[in-house]
Amino acid sequence: MSNHGPGHCVCLLIYLIYLGSDKKQSYSTDELVFQEKGKIMAHVFGYPHKDVSRITRRYLFLTVIVQLILTILLEQMTVSLKAAIVSITATIAFCFLMLALVLWRAHPLAWMRIVSPARYKARVRDESSVIDALSSLDENAFIFNGIVLDPFHIEHLVISSKGIFVLAKLRDGSQLHVRNHTLFSNDQPLDKITGSLWRICHRVHIMVKNECRIQIMPQPVLLITMPEAGISLEAFDDINIMDMKGVMNSLSASAPNLLEPQMVRNIATQINSRM
Numbered sequence: 001m002s003n004h005g006p007g008h009c010v011c012l013l014i015y016l017i018y019l020g021s022d023k024k025q026s027y028s029t030d031e032l033v034f035q036e037k038g039k040i041m042a043h044v045f046g047y048p049h050k051d052v053s054r055i056t057r058r059y060l061f062l063t064v065i066v067q068l069i070l071t072i073l074l075e076q077m078t079v080s081l082k083a084a085i086v087s088i089t090a091t092i093a094f095c096f097l098m099l100a101l102v103l104w105r106a107h108p109l110a111w112m113r114i115v116s117p118a119r120y121k122a123r124v125r126d127e128s129s130v131i132d133a134l135s136s137l138d139e140n141a142f143i144f145n146g147i148v149l150d151p152f153h154i155e156h157l158v159i160s161s162k163g164i165f166v167l168a169k170l171r172d173g174s175q176l177h178v179r180n181h182t183l184f185s186n187d188q189p190l191d192k193i194t195g196s197l198w199r200i201c202h203r204v205h206i207m208v209k210n211e212c213r214i215q216i217m218p219q220p221v222l223l224i225t226m227p228e229a230g231i232s233l234e235a236f237d238d239i240n241i242m243d244m245k246g247v248m249n250s251l252s253a254s255a256p257n258l259l260e261p262q263m264v265r266n267i268a269t270q271i272n273s274r275m
Contacts, residue, residue, distance in 0.1 A: 041135055041136065041137070041138070041139060042134060042135050042136070042137035042138065042139065042141040042142065042143050042160075043139070043141070043142045043143065043268070044131060044134065044135045044143045044145070045142070045143065045144050045145070045147075045272070046144055046145035046146050046147055047131065047145065047146075060099075108153060109123060109124070109127070109146070122171070126169055126171065126225040127145075127146075129225065129244070130156060130167070130169065130223065130225065130244065131143070131145055131156075133244050133247075133248060134156065134158060134247075136248075137158075137160060137248075137251055138160075138253075140160060140161050140261045140264055141158060141159065141160035141161075141251065141264075142158075142159045142160070142264065142265075142268035142271075143156065143157070143158050143159075144156070144157040144159075144268075144271060144272075144275075145157075147271075147275050148275065149200070149203060149204070149207075149271070149274055149275065150274070152196065152199060152200045152203060154166065154200055155167055155168050155169055156168075156169075156223075157204070157271065158251065159259075159264055159267050159268050159271065160251055160259070160264060161257045161258065161259050161260070161261060161264055162250065162251050162252075162255045162256070162257065162258060162259075163216065163218070163219055163258045163259065164204060164208070164216060164218035164219065164259075164267070165218065165219050165221055165247070165250070165251070166197055166200050166201050166204065166218050166219070166220050166221065167221045167223045167247070168193050168196070168197050168220075168221070168222055168223065169223050169225050170185065170190070170193070170222055170223065170224055170225070171224070171225050171226045172185060172224070172226055172229065173185075173222075173224035173226075173227060173229075173230070173231035173232065173233070173241060173243075174229035174230045174231065174232055175232060176231070176232045176233040176236075176241065177232065177233070178233070178236060183233075183236045183237070190222075193222065194220075194222070194236065194237060194239055197220035197221075197222070197239055198220055198237070198239070200218075200220075201217060201218040201219075201220050204218045204271075205217050205218060207270060207271075207274065208267055208270070211270045212263065212266050212267055212270060214259075214263060214267075216258065216259065219240065219250075220238070220239040220240070221239065221240050221241075221242060221247060221250075222236075222239055222240070222241045222242075223242065223243070223244065223247060224241065224242065224243045225243075225244070227243035227244075231243065
């Protein structure tokens with residue numbers, strides 16, 4: 001019998017290329033600029049909580065198909081039954097590991113739905129309330145939700161005449177404190193969130209500077225989604241800590257304009273092209 005090892009390797013390679021090249025949905029320039037034209041509302045792109053079921057089904061379906069193909073190939077190889085079982089088990093584990101890594105990296109809500117359903121439900125409520133609030137901004141605002149701007153995952157990115165805002169969510173802000181130059185919530189360090197916020201801001205700043213020829217530093221915001229118990233800090237390391245009302249006040253008509261409407265569209269178009 002012929003050895004189908006090369007076919008087995010090619011199948012795995014195609015699977016990895018597909019997972020590695022997966023990107024969020026992007027939009028044409030016309031859609032980006034003119035979507036919802038005539039309505040007094042923001043342009044909103046991406047509803048991560050609505051895409052979770054579709055994403056999960058797609059990846060699981062792909063993984064099952066790949067496993068079936070690999071199993072057929074391995075059964076035709078000139079190896080013992082024991083070796084075939086070991087190989088099939090290893091490839092199944094490998095594929096599911098790659099699947100987990102991609103979901104964790106590019107689709108964190110889908111990953112959370114699998115590993116922590118309770119947290120996922122709470123996160124969906126927060127996600128919906130934030131997007132609904134931001135969508136009430138005027139038509140000169142562009143809101144990107146749950147996007148990947150390599151190599152960073154961005155929860156919410158707001159581009160408006162008031163500036164550029166990068167938002168990361170935290171449910172409880174009542175127990176925030178600083179210890180050894182690190183922000184904590186109770187005993188949980190938030191250095192990953194705060195560090196990621198600033199890295200994203202610098203990434204967007206460099207992109208806007210190079211592509212749009214304008215100097216503007218995005219404003220990092222730690223958004224408290226459950227502010228009922230209060231917010232114990234207003235800022236940390238130049239990161240504003242506020243609830244949704246505070247964010248909307250920063251984006252209100254009374255706030256100073258930093259960008260012209262055409263520049264807002266240009267920046268949004270560049271963000272869209274990098275997704």
